[in-house]
Amino acid sequence: MKLDLGRLRKKGVYALIAEVCAEPFLVQNVEGRILYGDSDSDYTTKYPLLFQDEQFGWISGGKRAYAISRLVMLFAASECEKKELGQETLAKYRELIFLYDITEKLAASLRPQEVAILVISEVNKLIKADKVSLMLINEENGLLEVIARLGEEAKTKLTLKLGEGIAGNIALSGKAEIINDTRRDPRFLEGRHKVSSMMCAPLRIKDRVIGVINLSSAEPANYTAEDLKLLSVLTLQAAAAIENARLYDNLKEAFLTTVSTLAETIDKRDPYTGGHTKRVMEYSLAIGNFLGLSNPERERLKLAAILHDIGKIGVRDNILLKEGKLDETEYNEMKRHTVYGEEVLKYIKFFNDIIPGVKSHHERYDGRGYPEGLSGEQTDIIARIIAVADTFDAMTSDRPYRKALSKEAAFAEIKKNSGSQYDPQVVEAFLKAVAMW
Amino acid sequence: MKLDLGRLRKKGVYALIAEVCAEPFLVQNVEGRILYGDSDSDYTTKYPLLFQDEQFGWISGGKRAYAISRLVMLFAASECEKKELGQETLAKYRELIFLYDITEKLAASLRPQEVAILVISEVNKLIKADKVSLMLINEENGLLEVIARLGEEAKTKLTLKLGEGIAGNIALSGKAEIINDTRRDPRFLEGRHKVSSMMCAPLRIKDRVIGVINLSSAEPANYTAEDLKLLSVLTLQAAAAIENARLYDNLKEAFLTTVSTLAETIDKRDPYTGGHTKRVMEYSLAIGNFLGLSNPERERLKLAAILHDIGKIGVRDNILLKEGKLDETEYNEMKRHTVYGEEVLKYIKFFNDIIPGVKSHHERYDGRGYPEGLSGEQTDIIARIIAVADTFDAMTSDRPYRKALSKEAAFAEIKKNSGSQYDPQVVEAFLKAVAMW
Numbered sequence: 001m002k003l004d005l006g007r008l009r010k011k012g013v014y015a016l017i018a019e020v021c022a023e024p025f026l027v028q029n030v031e032g033r034i035l036y037g038d039s040d041s042d043y044t045t046k047y048p049l050l051f052q053d054e055q056f057g058w059i060s061g062g063k064r065a066y067a068i069s070r071l072v073m074l075f076a077a078s079e080c081e082k083k084e085l086g087q088e089t090l091a092k093y094r095e096l097i098f099l100y101d102i103t104e105k106l107a108a109s110l111r112p113q114e115v116a117i118l119v120i121s122e123v124n125k126l127i128k129a130d131k132v133s134l135m136l137i138n139e140e141n142g143l144l145e146v147i148a149r150l151g152e153e154a155k156t157k158l159t160l161k162l163g164e165g166i167a168g169n170i171a172l173s174g175k176a177e178i179i180n181d182t183r184r185d186p187r188f189l190e191g192r193h194k195v196s197s198m199m200c201a202p203l204r205i206k207d208r209v210i211g212v213i214n215l216s217s218a219e220p221a222n223y224t225a226e227d228l229k230l231l232s233v234l235t236l237q238a239a240a241a242i243e244n245a246r247l248y249d250n251l252k253e254a255f256l257t258t259v260s261t262l263a264e265t266i267d268k269r270d271p272y273t274g275g276h277t278k279r280v281m282e283y284s285l286a287i288g289n290f291l292g293l294s295n296p297e298r299e300r301l302k303l304a305a306i307l308h309d310i311g312k313i314g315v316r317d318n319i320l321l322k323e324g325k326l327d328e329t330e331y332n333e334m335k336r337h338t339v340y341g342e343e344v345l346k347y348i349k350f351f352n353d354i355i356p357g358v359k360s361h362h363e364r365y366d367g368r369g370y371p372e373g374l375s376g377e378q379t380d381i382i383a384r385i386i387a388v389a390d391t392f393d394a395m396t397s398d399r400p401y402r403k404a405l406s407k408e409a410a411f412a413e414i415k416k417n418s419g420s421q422y423d424p425q426v427v428e429a430f431l432k433a434v435a436m437w
Numbered sequence: 438m439k440l441d442l443g444r445l446r447k448k449g450v451y452a453l454i455a456e457v458c459a460e461p462f463l464v465q466n467v468e469g470r471i472l473y474g475d476s477d478s479d480y481t482t483k484y485p486l487l488f489q490d491e492q493f494g495w496i497s498g499g500k501r502a503y504a505i506s507r508l509v510m511l512f513a514a515s516e517c518e519k520k521e522l523g524q525e526t527l528a529k530y531r532e533l534i535f536l537y538d539i540t541e542k543l544a545a546s547l548r549p550q551e552v553a554i555l556v557i558s559e560v561n562k563l564i565k566a567d568k569v570s571l572m573l574i575n576e577e578n579g580l581l582e583v584i585a586r587l588g589e590e591a592k593t594k595l596t597l598k599l600g601e602g603i604a605g606n607i608a609l610s611g612k613a614e615i616i617n618d619t620r621r622d623p624r625f626l627e628g629r630h631k632v633s634s635m636m637c638a639p640l641r642i643k644d645r646v647i648g649v650i651n652l653s654s655a656e657p658a659n660y661t662a663e664d665l666k667l668l669s670v671l672t673l674q675a676a677a678a679i680e681n682a683r684l685y686d687n688l689k690e691a692f693l694t695t696v697s698t699l700a701e702t703i704d705k706r707d708p709y710t711g712g713h714t715k716r717v718m719e720y721s722l723a724i725g726n727f728l729g730l731s732n733p734e735r736e737r738l739k740l741a742a743i744l745h746d747i748g749k750i751g752v753r754d755n756i757l758l759k760e761g762k763l764d765e766t767e768y769n770e771m772k773r774h775t776v777y778g779e780e781v782l783k784y785i786k787f788f789n790d791i792i793p794g795v796k797s798h799h800e801r802y803d804g805r806g807y808p809e810g811l812s813g814e815q816t817d818i819i820a821r822i823i824a825v826a827d828t829f830d831a832m833t834s835d836r837p838y839r840k841a842l843s844k845e846a847a848f849a850e851i852k853k854n855s856g857s858q859y860d861p862q863v864v865e866a867f868l869k870a871v872a873m874w
Binding site: 011012013016017019020021022064067068070071074075078079081082085086088089092093095096099100103104106107205206236237239240243244247248251252254255257258259261262263265266310313316317318344347348349350351 | 448449450453454456457458459501504505507508511512515516518519522523525526529530532533536537540541543544642643673674676677680681684685688689690691692694695696698699700702703747750753754755781784785786787788
């Protein structure tokens with residue numbers, strides 16, 4: 001930090017010293033420019049003004065000039081320290097504001113991807129970089145994988161082993177680094193893009209590294225310790241938010257897989273054979289997209305589609321597994337799987353709002369369905385969607401007693417029954433969705 | 438902030454001015470104590486030393502005394518500002534360190550209760566209080582409920598409506614408050630404990646209040662804006678961590694309820710009747726506690742106990758639901774539910790590590806069980822635990838063909854088979870556990 005002799009003049013320090021002092025004196029900066037005093041006087045002594053071993057000016061005068069120089073140095077040092085402290089306080093304020101802002105933005109974000117994108121965009125606002133990427137360690141294979149990036153031209157999936165390249169090394173060491181000249185770093189791996197400088201910081205949860213964040217610049221950049229500090233502030237918050245999101249995601253994934261596998265097992269009374277439940281769910285969601293369902297409605301639809309036949313658990317083997325045609329009594333019992341579905345799900349609070357989707361997926365738009373004979377929009381929209389998705393999958397799958405219909409024949413059959421068996425809006429959305437396959 | 442004339446003396450300011458100046462002068466503080474100069478001299482003038490409209494001393498001297506006083510005031514003000522900035526920087530440093538520390542501690546804590554207890558203990562370290570409590574808004578009934586507290590004598594469950602009491606008002610307004618005298622606040626509700634002063638801050642996620650944190654002191658306290666600031670720093674982090682933990686908890690709860698309800702439905706081929714699965718899980722966990730299982734092992738045990746009979750989905754009705762005794766062929770088929778269990782679960786990655794618990798819960802310690810005839814510790818510990826829990830619940834429940842045994846008779850039966858059918862260590866832990874019921 002430089003001493004500011006001009007600032008002391010503005011504060012009137014030299015003039016006050018002159019008032020106190022009996023003799024004239026001259027203040028000059030190190031280049032000789034006069035800041036105070038009369039250059040025409042004859043001065044017999046001359047003393048340097050010093051601060052932290054560096055000279056920043058001169059005091060010329062008579063026998064009191066030495067004392068004057070010490071007084072000026074004392075004053076200048078005090079002002080200088082004040083300025084330094086002011087800058088430090090400001091930097092801490094900025095860091096705090098940044099930290100609060102990030103904490104608030106990341107609060108309760110529930111998707112790792114979402115958190116990563118937010119973090120990258122914040123980094124990009126604060127630190128100059130051409131490319132930013134966030135990599136996480138895949139828990140299954142131990143590889144570092146890019147989960148979000150900014151400024152890449154192609155969507156190449158970059159994967160590194162731990163210890164490989166700069167990011168792979170940072171993931172091992174757990175210490176953030178600035179590499180201002182990548183050519184001089186043997187760990188640097190040449191890629192398709194030019195990278196002259198980079199910064200890399202680990203994402204850590206306590207002592208465990210879960211990933212890294214990389215910043216790079218094509219042209220040489222001079223990243224500073226201050227930049228690295230900001231990046232580290234961010235990674236602290238980001239790591240916690242991403243880890244939370246990832247744990248939540250894993251649990252949700254496990255939940256859905258479990259429920260759909262169990263549901264299909266129940267449906268078939270055989271270990272998982274794969275397919276029907278998953279396909280009905282996919283068809284249902286495709287229809288839901290074209291109907292513009294909200295996210296909560298899509299969630300409800302997804303779960304109801306997975307569990308639509310859960311009530312078959314209550315139907316006895318001799319009916320459920322019968323290979324020939326069911327007689328009327330048997331058919332009436334078979335139809336009861338819709339109400340058995342309600343009986344199973346009513347004990348699970350989490351599923352209470354999908355009961356209509358499960359119970360009513362055999363209702364018809366014209367009111368001639370079961371179990372309640374609801375018509376039109378009396379039937380929950382998710383049940384009207386599942387009705388189409390379920391029938392379509394049944395028609396296009398092989399059964400013991402008949403071969404699968406072609407998709408085209410199934411489309412025609414569904415179109416024919418639009419407005420009688422099916423909600424015309426749902427059929428329309430279904431046809432739009434299948435047109436994209 | 439007070440000006441510090443003693444500090445200027447230590448820095449040699451007065452001595453330097455004296456060297457520069459041709460005339461003697463005297464520096465006194467406002468009480469008249471001499472800080473610099475000779476009191477015996479004759480001084481003709483006397484000027485006050487002022488800072489921010491307050492007098493803090495005197496300069497006595499001759500015709501230059503006025504200039505000296507201005508020089509001293511300039512110097513003193515510069516030093517004073519420096520000190521203020523230093524304190525501000527320090528405060529910001531503390532806030533940052535505190536924030537980083539809290540972020541790290543809260544990272545990936547997955548239970549709301551755990552987060553709340555951590556937050557309360559941090560508050561207690563930093564701010565003087567007799568009682569600290571953390572309340573969350575129950576999403577179902579909209580009431581504020583205490584989920585963790587410190588310093589309460591009785592475990593009374595305090596619940597407030599929104600808008601009720603101080604906490605209920607803060608939850609509505611979303612603004613933190615200091616109430617240094619509760620007697621003068623009409624919102625204050627008298628409780629069983631004396632409360633003279635309190636601070637209350639909302640826990641917020643973006644614009645949504647999810648709870649409040651309360652601090653109180655029995656004796657009058659003078660909580661400051663700085664205390665409130667610290668509390669607010671903490672609530673920002675705490676709210677995010679608690680909300681994440683709560684979402685995770687809700688999902689996990691839904692998962693477990695769903696899986697156990699579906700599992701029991703499958704077991705009985707009837708909608709949920711409640712009981713067997715839940716009891717086997719509870720008995721198993723009680724045994725696990727006495728065996729000192731680790732948390733991950735407890736988790737594995739819990740899920741395996743819930744799903745131990747999932748394979749019954751593959752056993753046909755004529756065998757599963759038969760009321761009389763099974764013949765040998767039928768019994769052999771019934772036994773296959775253990776391997777069917779493996780077949781169902783192997784499709785669910787999340788459950789892969791509980792397969793041994795499900796598949797082997799009918800193995801015997803002497804190797805005469807099924808399906809593989811494993812003996813001793815060849816059988817997974819969780820299967821050896823479930824074996825005891827499952828038999829005990831079967832023996833003590835009514836069955837169509839026999840009445841339930843008394844608990845005592847069941848204990849005796851299990852003890853008798855310790856070392857042959859059951860692992861003696863497990864039986865020992867079981868008997869310790871039941872002794873506590």
